[in-house]
Amino acid sequence: MNNRPIYPFTAIVGQNAMKLALMLNVVNPGLSGVLIRGEKGTAKSTAVRALADILPEIPMFGDDPYQLDPDGEFGIYQEIRRTLQGESAPKTLPETVLRKVRVVELPVGATEDRVVGTLDLEHALKKGEKRVEPGILAQAHRNILYVDEVNLLDDHVVDVLLDSAAMGVNTIEREGVSFSHPARFTLVGTMNPEEGELRPQLLDRFGLCVTIEGIRTAEDRVAIMERRAAFDLDAAVFAARWQAESAALADRLLTARALYPEVKVERPLLFEIARTCLEVGVDGHRGDIIMLKAAKTLAALDGRTEVATADIHTAADLVLPHRVRRQPLMEIADSVQALRADAAARLH
Amino acid sequence: MERAVYPLAAMVGQQQLRQGLLLTAINPAMGGILLRGEKGTAKSTMVRALAALLPEIEVVRGCANACSPRPNGDRCPECQRRFPVLESVTRRTRLIELPLNATEDRVAGGIDFPRSLKTGRAVFAPGLLARAHRGLLYVDEVNLLDDHIVDLVLDAAASGENRIEREGISYRHPARFVLVGTMNPEEGELRPQLLDRFGLCLEIRGCDDPEQRVALMERREAFDRDPAAFLAGYRQESDQLAGQLARARALLAGVRVTARLRGFIGELCRENNVAGHRADLVMEQAARAFAALEGATEVSIDHVRAVAPMVLLHRQRDAQQPPAPPPDGQRSDQQSEDTSSENDREQRDKSQPEDAPAPQTQPPQDASPPPSPPADQTESNDAGQKPEPEQPQETPSPPTAGRDDQLFQIGSTFRVKPLHAIKDRMVRRGSGRRSRSRIAQKKGRYVKSAQRPGEDLALDATLRAAAPFQRQRAESGDGLAVRLCEQDLHTKIREKRIGNLLLFVVDASGSMGARGRMAASKGAVMSLLLDAYQKRDRVAMVTFRRHGATVNLPPTNSVDLAGRLLAEMPVGGRTPLSAGLVKSHEQVRNYLVKNPTAQPIVIFITDGKSNVALGEGQPVEESLRLADALARDRRIRTVVVDTEEAGLVTFGLARRLAGAMAAQYFKIDDLKAQALVDIVRGQHP
DSSP: OOOOOOOOGGGOOSOHHHHHHHHHHHHOGGGOOEEEEEOSSSSHHHHHHHHHHHSOOEEEETTOTTOOOTTTOHHHHHHHHHHHHOOOOOSSOOOEEEEOOOEEEEOTTOOHHHHHEEEOHHHHHHHSOOOEEEOHHHHHTTSEEEETTGGGSOHHHHHHHHHHHHHSEEEEEETTEEEEEEOOOEEEEEEOGGGOOOOHHHHHHSSEEEEEOOOOOHHHHHHHHHHHHHHHHOHHHHHHHTHHHHHHHHHHHHHHHHHGGGOBOOHHHHHHHHHHHHHHTBSSSHHHHHHHHHHHHHHHHTTOSBOOHHHHHHHHHHHSTTTBOOOTTOOOOSOHHHHHHHHHHHHO | OOOOOOOGGGOOSOHHHHHHHHHHHHOGGGOOEEEEEOTTSSHHHHHHHHHTTOOEEEEETTOTTOOOOSTTSOOOHHHHHHTTOOOEEEEEOOEEEOOTTOOHHHHHEEEOHHHHHHHSSOOEEEOHHHHTTTSEEEETTGGGSOHHHHHHHHHHHHHTEEEEEETTEEEEEEOOOEEEEEEOGGGOOOOHHHHHHOSEEEEEOOOOOHHHHHHHHHHHHHHHHOHHHHHHHTHHHHHHHHHHHHHHHHHHTTOBOOHHHHHHHHHHHHHTTOSSSHHHHHHHHHHHHHHHHHTOSBOOHHHHHHHHHHHHTTTOSSOSSOSSOOTTOOOOOTTOOOOSOSOHHHHHHHOOOSSOOGGGGOHHHHSOOOSSOOHHHHHHOTTSOOOOTTOOOOSSOOOOSSSSOEEOOOOOOOOBOOOOOOOOSOEEOOOOSSEEEEESSSOSEEEEEEEOOOSSBOHHHHHHHHGGGHHHHGGGOSSOSSOOOGGGOEEEEEEEEEOOEEEEEEEOSGGGGGGGHHHHHHHHHHHHHHHHHHTTOEEEEEEEETTEEEEEEEEESOHHHHHHHHHHOEEOSOOOHHHHHHHHHHHHHHHHHHOTTOOOEEEEEEOOOOOOOSSSSOHHHHHHHHHHHHTTSTTOEEEEEEOOOOSSSOOOHHHHHHHHHTOEEEEGGGGBHHHHHHHHHTOOO
């Protein structure tokens, strides 16, 4: 669209929890997304865009609206072609291109058929051909799906969204269309809790959750203003100045991605995870599983192949607060320490 | 699309769940299974795993409907035409998923547009119900399914046949399937009629044993790292399980039930007060399946005992404990199903017992006290003293703080009668389940069509519009049987239920404190709030007492927040009803400016004894005048819940208030869904 540089991720002041959660998800998309709760104007969307900007480019077929991976999804590509166009499936790999990871936005007013995809009926009637308009979920495959104000989204849209996020597949069953395509994406949702909470069911589907606030110290606020002013003055120069740090971060993320499968966890630490979840009282087992993944990703991000106790504590703060079984009168807690203290107090 | 599915054999713990799923796979006559449970307990994963263990069946080659090639099987019109020349193939029984966003025509089937146009005659495109014939129909989050889709599924499940009479098609085909559903009860309950369609019902919880949780994490990690290797690692156990299933299925036909045991089953069902006879039949089938699984050829009493809880869980009508009270204080109406009625929609609203049993009134009290009352709370407390909500007291409580302030617990909650907005012709967007409305989304029931451009084309109407011109347009020669122009296009007008804004205007004056009226009133408000959560409404709250009215809660989706404010609301002082009216009018007006098509419902909970006027006049007269002004906007619907105690001397002021606004008028007891039935039966004065 335009060539204006994007504000560099490394130049964002503060908001470490949010930055960490985003980085973890980029390293390991299996963490199923981040929910960022907080006020307006706290660099949420800047951070998401900036992070996407430093990621390595991904290969895809030249004209493929479903953004399938040439490495491993060619079979699906053929299948989709066959179902939708009825044409004989291409036998050879079409041309592949490299493209930047995109941030696909889901607007609050999005209708369900825009999200899921739908049949272009008018085309069908006039030309006698089936043409499917791929939805936002198809665009988001292998990219980042950014949902602003996720708590204001229509309930059924959120249901569809989270269903695909959990399964990695989007199934269209409407208006004479019946087919599915892969939809694996990094889900980033933001919300302002003053506008009402998400339903617990939906809350649980987000892997990580961070609460952010505006920065309180005067120095940091000044730093933000100075950097922003410098960026607005000459974006290219500003980006160049942060080039080295951005490259270093990109490197670190890639290394972590490669390292992740090697990361090992000692059994006692698994028990620590299980005990933490039991103590604070979470529903089901999603908390345990995500916490383990998050701890492993943290270790990988740190360049280690061994999960440390500290990783588990950090992971707990990102994974548990929004999962704790809440009584109607309870707020979402800020830290897991507080929750455990509460739980201990109740016992004695 | 094939995806690696976590195998059933690798499941940690959840013995009952595994058993239930196996029984479902062994004996379809049992009628499927419903898994209820908290989130993140692998409900959906396990159902998908079940698909890999289903038996092979013989079907007609090329039949979308999976018709049986046997002479005595049901046949779809297509197979009927070709009968008896039917080629058969063997394939695995299918598990068909019904996604929540499926449209009516995809579920029941509809016209295949492109082929119809090419050939010039209506070609039927079978829907999910056709594909599910002789297989399993799986609905994830079945309690969130749209009502009109539920109707289709129920209709087919009840008759074993799917009949389509819409959009100019008339078609019928057999549709006998086994329903499998998962749900999280926090999100609302199922309609009793649908609930009864599930043979078994299981309550699923996470395991509490750290050992098991660790094992579960380890396996899940191993699976995520390399699904293929993981599956290979469990191949042997999976094969074993599949072998066990195959043996059980072969054995099933020969499993006998003695007459004595049938008597026992009947007795068991009677003792548990189940409605209808489905429970007896299901229990017998389930016990046979269980016996077959154990390798027995005759059902023993232990087999019956083992399956009885799964059969009865969702059918008992006087369960002592509602299963797993949801954490956010919603009531679970699980234990009160009326299963025998055909017109269940009305029935659903009437069939509830009077008061919810005690446990359901607990959550607000049980909850740990909030760290501090929210900011708006202090505002309303002009005496400057905060009430102390953490007192664990009986109803009503002694005064805890403030000069004359009292704090009352929330009284018992109940299921409320349906309240709707008035139906009009406005087109809206949104979700929820309260009032029917025209809808500007491709969702909801297709009621009629109109000539206008748009995406949501109505094929039948468009074709009818184009029909007279076909001869004239025939020259274009593009190979299509039907030619359409812009002016033929008709789009669908759809109808669906959506949520409303419910504005609660609560009288918190001293007169409400008398003899526990406030506890009952709070109970009524709480009941309405729980109903609002399930119907996905927005809520707002205004309270009035002493000298003025306060907006405690501006319009929000957070019913939780409203519940919390309600629990903390102190009572005391005089009754400035007029101020309450003005304040609520202000709120509703602002809301309507932002959402011009909204239909707010304003609910007054008061005894109407206005005694503080805004101006010089009589307080009561003034409030009636203001009420009349509020009701002039036709978009606003008003409801008055009269809290005045019935007795020898009543003032009936709330009734006059209702009259002035042309509002629906209820005593608290009339609000209960059950009360209507009582009135009809003449049991209620």
